[in-house]
Amino acid sequence: MHVSLCLVFVCLLGIARSASTPCPNGEVLVDCPVNPCARYICLSPADLKCEPNYCGECTRMWYSGTEPATCWIEDVTSIDG
Known part of the structure; x- marks a missing residue:
């Protein structure tokens, strides 16, 4: 009986998570070890902002304001800043 209740809880939790997922097209929200x-910074154009995308895989999305944009040249900043 206890195992059955646990399974029901896990199933309901999974349904609740999938209903509230921010991912489009049925993509799965993934857990990434690193942002x-x-x-990462965008050098060209330099005014773009990076937003992490955890839908399906761990990727970067670049934005100009609220609009998706293409970063033509990315660079990695040093650990010391």
Whole structure:
């Protein structure tokens, strides 16, 4: 009985998570060990902002304001800043 209740709870938790997922097209929200934007900057164009994307895989998305944009040249900053 206890095992059955645990399984029901796990199933309901999974349904609740999938219903609230921010991912489009049924993509799975993944758990990334490191922020995909950590230490990355865009050099061209330099005004873009990096946002992590955890849908399906760990990737970086670049934005100009609220609009998706293409970063043509990425660079990694040093650990000391």
